[in-house]
Amino acid sequence: MAQMNIVNVSTIYGNTTGMAVTTVPTAIVTNASSSGAVYKINTIIVSNISGTSSGSVTVDVYKNQTNSYRLSYQVSVAANTSFSPIDKGLIVYLQENDSIRLTASANGILEAVCSYEAIS
Secondary structure, three states, rough: OOOOOOOOOOEEEEEEEEEEOOOOEEEEEEEEOOOOOOOEEEEEEEEEEEOOEEEEEEEEEEEEEOOEEEEEEEEOOOOOEEEEEEEOOOEEEOOOHHHHHHHHEEOOEEEEEEEEEEEO
């Protein structure tokens, strides 16, 4: 897809998704290769649901399903707290065939929620 002019758009759809974060890099949002859209990531919140154990999270942009670029790397999330690697102050756009992935230091400790807009 050619670079999209996001000033002259026809649709903007708001979306929210969530997932358990595991030790395998897993996409919380993927912009399909033929979507005809750009995705604006508004916020990602990572919550530690363990009452006793801390966990760490890595968040990366997976460009064209080939190269990963870290937004945060092994950031510790204490028990019963949350961490926002992306918020309104740090906007990330996903082109077609790009993803945002999360990886945890251990399974069963972290969950994540992502709010984003599909713009076309």
